Amino acid sequence: xxxxxxxxxxxxxxxxxxxxxxxxxxxxxxxxxxxxxxxxxxxxxxxxxxxxxxxxxxxxxxxxxxxxxxxxxxxxxxxxxxxxxxxxxxxxxxxxxxxxxxxxxxxxxxxxxxxxxxx
Amino acid sequence: xxxxxxxxxxxxxxxxxxxxxxxxxxxxxxxxxxxxxxxxxxxxxxxxxxxxxxxxxxxxxxxxxxxxxxxxxxxxxxxxxxxxxxxxxxxxxxxxxxxxxxxxxxxxx
Numbered sequence: 001x002x003x004x005x006x007x008x009x010x011x012x013x014x015x016x017x018x019x020x021x022x023x024x025x026x027x028x029x030x031x032x033x034x035x036x037x038x039x040x041x042x043x044x045x046x047x048x049x050x051x052x053x054x055x056x057x058x059x060x061x062x063x064x065x066x067x068x069x070x071x072x073x074x075x076x077x078x079x080x081x082x083x084x085x086x087x088x089x090x091x092x093x094x095x096x097x098x099x100x101x102x103x104x105x106x107x108x109x110x111x112x113x114x115x116x117x118x119x
Numbered sequence: 120x121x122x123x124x125x126x127x128x129x130x131x132x133x134x135x136x137x138x139x140x141x142x143x144x145x146x147x148x149x150x151x152x153x154x155x156x157x158x159x160x161x162x163x164x165x166x167x168x169x170x171x172x173x174x175x176x177x178x179x180x181x182x183x184x185x186x187x188x189x190x191x192x193x194x195x196x197x198x199x200x201x202x203x204x205x206x207x208x209x210x211x212x213x214x215x216x217x218x219x220x221x222x223x224x225x226x227x228x
Binding site: 044045100103107111 | 209
C-alpha cells in the first residue's frame with residue numbers, strides 16, 4: 001500500500017527547533033517530487049516547501065524561507081522538514097505529500113503531525 | 120507569489136449540481152488541481168490537470184477551466200460530499216512554488 005506517515009510533531013517554545021519526518025512506504029521517495037503543506041486547525045491549506053525527485057531543487061514559502069530546510073534520506077525512504085527559529089504562527093498540522101505532476105497536484109497525503117509553538 | 124481566490128462557502132440541495140470556483144492569474148498558464156477535505160482528515164485529490172479524476176473518485180466530480188478561472192462541478196451532490204474544497208496550482212512567477220486557494224466550505228442541504 002502506498003502510504004506516508006509523519007512524525008516528530010509536538011510542543012516547542014518560540015525560537016526552538018523541531019524536525020519532522022515523513023516515512024514513505026509502497027513507493028520510492030526519490031522517484032517523486034515531495035511537498036510539505038501545513039494547516040492551522042480550522043483554517044486553509046498552506047504550502048510550505050518542496051523537493052525535486054533528484055534532490056537538486058528545493059523551494060520554500062516566503063514565510064519559512066531561511067528557517068526551514070527540507071531534506072531526504074533515500075536509504076530510509078524518509079522525507080524531513082527541519083524547522084528552526086520557530087514562531088507562534090508556525091503552529092499547525094504539517095502534512096507531507098507526494099507530487100503527481102500536472103503542476104504540483106498532490107496525490108498521496110500523510111495523516112499529518114501537529115506542531116504547537118508556545119511558551 | 121500569486122494567489123488563488125475561492126468563495127468561502129457554497130451550499131447545494133441534495134441531488135442538485137454545484138460549481139465551486141477558483142480564480143487566479145496562474146490558472147491562465149498552469150493546470151489546477153482540486154482537493155476534498157473532511158473534518159479531521161487529510162486532503163484527498165479529486166481532480167488534477169484541470170479535468171482528470173484519480174481512480175476511485177466518483178464521476179459526479181468534474182473539472183473545467185477558462186481563462187483565469189477554474190471550476191469544480193459536483194453533479195448530483197450527495198450528503199457525503201459536504202466538505203472543504205481547495206484548489207492549487209503552480210505559482211505564476213515561473214519559479215518552483217506552489218499556491219493553494221483559501222478553500223470553500225460546501226454544505227449539502
